[in-house]
Amino acid sequence: MARGGEFVVRPVQAADVVRLSERHDLVVIASGRGSMSAMFPRRADKSPYDTPQRKLCVGLYEGVAPSEPRGVTMSVAPGQGELLEIPMYATAGHVTALLFENVPGGELEMLAEIAYEDDPAGFEKLVLEKTREHHPATFERIDPARFHLTGPLDLLQGAVLPAVREDYARLPNGRYVIALGDAHTVVDPVIGQGANCASYSAWALGQVILEDPNFDERFCRKVADRRRNHVHATADWTNLMIRTPPPPHLLRLFGAMSENQAVADEFTENFSHPDRQWDILATPERVTSFLARHGMS
Numbered sequence: 001m002a003r004g005g006e007f008v009v010r011p012v013q014a015a016d017v018v019r020l021s022e023r024h025d026l027v028v029i030a031s032g033r034g035s036m037s038a039m040f041p042r043r044a045d046k047s048p049y050d051t052p053q054r055k056l057c058v059g060l061y062e063g064v065a066p067s068e069p070r071g072v073t074m075s076v077a078p079g080q081g082e083l084l085e086i087p088m089y090a091t092a093g094h095v096t097a098l099l100f101e102n103v104p105g106g107e108l109e110m111l112a113e114i115a116y117e118d119d120p121a122g123f124e125k126l127v128l129e130k131t132r133e134h135h136p137a138t139f140e141r142i143d144p145a146r147f148h149l150t151g152p153l154d155l156l157q158g159a160v161l162p163a164v165r166e167d168y169a170r171l172p173n174g175r176y177v178i179a180l181g182d183a184h185t186v187v188d189p190v191i192g193q194g195a196n197c198a199s200y201s202a203w204a205l206g207q208v209i210l211e212d213p214n215f216d217e218r219f220c221r222k223v224a225d226r227r228r229n230h231v232h233a234t235a236d237w238t239n240l241m242i243r244t245p246p247p248p249h250l251l252r253l254f255g256a257m258s259e260n261q262a263v264a265d266e267f268t269e270n271f272s273h274p275d276r277q278w279d280i281l282a283t284p285e286r287v288t289s290f291l292a293r294h295g296m297s
């Protein structure tokens with residue numbers, strides 16, 4: 001702003017984009033999962049699902065003792081989905097986010113559908129029951145007497161349809177706009193990579209702006225090239241994690257993690273490096289080779 005920028009907050013429609021492109025050197029669409037992303041065609045080759053693969057129910061709760069060591073945990077209920085437990089500091093203080101990732105048609109799907117406002121106590125009772133039945137390691141740390149949602153606004157239910165879209169679009173006036181973040185690539189939150197991927201993508205875009213301030217198609221291609229490996233690896237890895245039934249080589253890796261700390265550590269470390277994770281997981285042969293490097297046949 002000190003250098004002459006102007007910060008404007010207002011809704012933008014797809015029809016505004018041409019006019020904006022004539023007033024600015026570069027237009028970047030980072031409008032999340034909303035309708036603006038339709039400007040960028042969905043890539044069928046990178047978007048394997050036509051419907052959401054998980055029904056989500058995420059809320060902030062009191063009454064869940066932290067894991068030891070304290071951290072994010074993931075419980076996997078075969079055939080039913082996953083539960084991510086995330087310690088958080090919110091307006092209610094130290095609380096726990098419970099993100100239920102429920103397989104459609106499974107026994108926990110209803111968590112994404114029942115209305116909390118209709119019967120708050122009944123909702124919490126159902127969450128407790130489903131956790132006891134399907135995610136016992138988390139249930140063991142819950143104090144049922146203290147367990148409750150921190151407030152009606154601290155609950156999100158729904159589903160995400162994963163999609164990888166084209167990196168950029170050409171406008172009728174010949175200018176180009178770039179898609180960024182969820183407007184470009186939406187992933188299911190099962191491994192918490194969406195915002196990480198959006199940040200990476202923004203950084204890559206910034207790097208290309210520094211190198212080449214000619215905002216033409218060549219520029220857009222450079223942005224696409226710069227972020228492709230990371231963004232596509234994030235989408236591919238996430239899409240593998242939510243496949244039903246789970247692919248055998250993923251199960252093999254999970255089994256190996258339960259037996260070998262170094263394997264588990266490398267998998268965990270790779271949450272910061274989705275491209276390295278996909279190097280391991282892209283094919284059954286790659287998993288075999290990764291496990292062999294850890295002395296596991």
Ligand SMILES: Cc1cc2nc3c(=O)[nH]c(=O)nc-3n(C[C@H](O)[C@H](O)[C@H](O)COP(=O)(O)OP(=O)(O)OC[C@H]3O[C@@H](n4cnc5c(N)ncnc54)[C@H](O)[C@@H]3O)c2cc1C
Nearest residue numbers: 010011012030031032034181182189192193194195196198
């Ligand atoms: C339950 C859940 C849990 C998640 N957990 C994680 C996690 O642990 N880690 C992680 O990395 N990611 C996580 N994600 C994903 C993460 O939230 C998204 O990937 C990230 O928010 C995308 O950022 P974005 O800036 O592209 O879009 P958004 O955060 O959606 O921001 C888009 C902005 O654009 C505005 N906007 C939209 N349309 C218009 C318009 N027409 N005009 C003007 N403004 C507009 C919106 O109001 C919004 O402010 C999670 C997602 C969900 C659903």
